[in-house]
Amino acid sequence: MEPLRQTEKKYCSLALTTAIVVGFIFILAAQKALAKGLILGTLFSIFNFILIGETLPRRIASSSSKKSCFLALGSIFFRYTLMAVPVVTAIRSENYNLWTAIAGIFMVQLMILADHLRDYFFSTDSTRKDALWKN
Amino acid sequence: MDWDIQTLTKVSAFAGAGMCMGFGAIGAAIGEGMTAAQANEAVSRSPEQSGDIFKCMLVGQAVAESASIFALVVAMILLFTNFSPSYIMVAVLLSSGLSMGLGAIGSGVGSGFPAGAACIGMARQPAMSGRLMTNMLIGSAVCQTPAIFALVTSFILIFTDFSSYPLSPTWAAILGAGLSAGLAAIGPGIGGGLVAQTSCLGIARQPKMVTPVTNLMLLGQAVSQTTAIYGLLISFILMFKSFPASAEWAPAAALLAAGLCMGIGAIGPGIGEGMAAQKAVDGVARNSEAIGDLTRIMLVGQAVAESTGIYSLVIALVLIFVV
Numbered sequence: 001m002e003p004l005r006q007t008e009k010k011y012c013s014l015a016l017t018t019a020i021v022v023g024f025i026f027i028l029a030a031q032k033a034l035a036k037g038l039i040l041g042t043l044f045s046i047f048n049f050i051l052i053g054e055t056l057p058r059r060i061a062s063s064s065s066k067k068s069c070f071l072a073l074g075s076i077f078f079r080y081t082l083m084a085v086p087v088v089t090a091i092r093s094e095n096y097n098l099w100t101a102i103a104g105i106f107m108v109q110l111m112i113l114a115d116h117l118r119d120y121f122f123s124t125d126s127t128r129k130d131a132l133w134k135n
Numbered sequence: 136m137d138w139d140i141q142t143l144t145k146v147s148a149f150a151g152a153g154m155c156m157g158f159g160a161i162g163a164a165i166g167e168g169m170t171a172a173q174a175n176e177a178v179s180r181s182p183e184q185s186g187d188i189f190k191c192m193l194v195g196q197a198v199a200e201s202a203s204i205f206a207l208v209v210a211m212i213l214l215f216t217n218f219s220p221s222y223i224m225v226a227v228l229l230s231s232g233l234s235m236g237l238g239a240i241g242s243g244v245g246s247g248f249p250a251g252a253a254c255i256g257m258a259r260q261p262a263m264s265g266r267l268m269t270n271m272l273i274g275s276a277v278c279q280t281p282a283i284f285a286l287v288t289s290f291i292l293i294f295t296d297f298s299s300y301p302l303s304p305t306w307a308a309i310l311g312a313g314l315s316a317g318l319a320a321i322g323p324g325i326g327g328g329l330v331a332q333t334s335c336l337g338i339a340r341q342p343k344m345v346t347p348v349t350n351l352m353l354l355g356q357a358v359s360q361t362t363a364i365y366g367l368l369i370s371f372i373l374m375f376k377s378f379p380a381s382a383e384w385a386p387a388a389a390l391l392a393a394g395l396c397m398g399i400g401a402i403g404p405g406i407g408e409g410m411a412a413q414k415a416v417d418g419v420a421r422n423s424e425a426i427g428d429l430t431r432i433m434l435v436g437q438a439v440a441e442s443t444g445i446y447s448l449v450i451a452l453v454l455i456f457v458v
Binding site: 053084 | 186
């Protein structure tokens with residue numbers, strides 16, 4: 001399952017780096033709550049993504065269908081509970097901004113999309129670019 | 136059991152949150168299940184590609200899940216925020232929950248189509264894995280647009296102060312707004328997914344046609360999303376137009392009916408237009424020389440399918456402005 005691990009590593013580190021950089025900018029602009037909300041949301045987004053990746057082979061390779069079903073359902077319940085934590089924390093505490101916490105929980109998805117869109121628009125592959133212009 | 140306004144507001148917040156997450160889970164679960172089913176088929180066809188297929192399934196499921204995470208966010212806000220108790224707030228909380236819950240169904244199902252098709256495509260054409268993943272992600276992201284419209288409507292409903300508006304018919308306008316944006320998102324989400332699914336399969340079939348197939352997919356998806364925009368439009372009119380106070384039921388019923396009319400009326404055209412674009416994309420992948428004719432037929436077909444959505448829009452506008 002090395003490709004899965006590589007994918008997890010790539011997008012999780014991208015998401016965390018982006019959150020830290022944007023959070024640092026917020027802190028410099030004296031917006032600590034915005035920074036904390038974003039980083040909190042991103043951390044949980046990363047946990048969620050890692051959990052999807054780690055339970056995926058177990059779900060498929062499980063010896064019995066009962067165990068597989070239990071793993072799949074358990075994973076969904078656990079992950080959704082996990083994703084609720086930053087939102088509830090941001091609603092309850094003024095130290096975390098709700099909007100940036102919400103943006104944070106989509107950080108991994110945003111990074112996946114941004115990475116592929118960058119490849120699509122700024123690819124240096126000349127064959128692909130030629131094809132793009134010809135068509 | 137006493138039913139004072141505070142209790143009623145809390146009950147509506149809980150009911151709104153329950154409907155939001157309950158409905159919101161339907162689409163994503165179906166979409167993710169379809170992705171997994173197709174991934175299984177792909178692995179059984181080409182076991183040596185299992186690494187790439189799992190990777191595609193992981194990324195596809197993560198994107199398909201976004202719509203239900205939108206629903207989760209709205210449900211949490213409804214559950215854990217202290218709302219000022221009022222009768223209008225009761226309608227606001229129910230409407231925002233319905234809007235996001237219903238709005239997540241189509242996008243969740245729709246996003247599952249391209250993710251599954253990309254897995255199948257990778258088994259057929261391993262050399263195109265990277266491009267299939269990009270195409271799948273673009274297609275899935277566009278499928279999320281109607282759910283984002285519903286999310287925007289939910290947030291506007293929750294964070295706008297409607298307390299200065301007259302209770303009747305505003306309660307009906309608010310409920311209509313949520314239903315319009317939520318229901319109208321179902322069809323376009325599924326329709327957009329159908330187009331993206333075929334484009335992934337088309338790229339795997341004919342790798343040379345990757346650019347026209349992706350471009351036609353985007354055009355087809357853009358047109359299939361228009362009825363979701365009508366739903367959003369009616370929702371905005373219902374939320375932001377001030378209606379004179381009325382003690383009668385008829386004006387309130389007209390506003391509620393406007394939201395329902397547009398919401399339900401947008402489901403069919405969204406799916407139908409997606410089907411039209413699906414076959415056009417498939418045709419381009421099979422016969423690149425017919426791209427001009429195929430695009431023309433697709434657009435004409437979509438325009439005709441769109442007409443029923445336009446009828447719904449017209450009737451909704453009549454219900455709001457004339458009746």
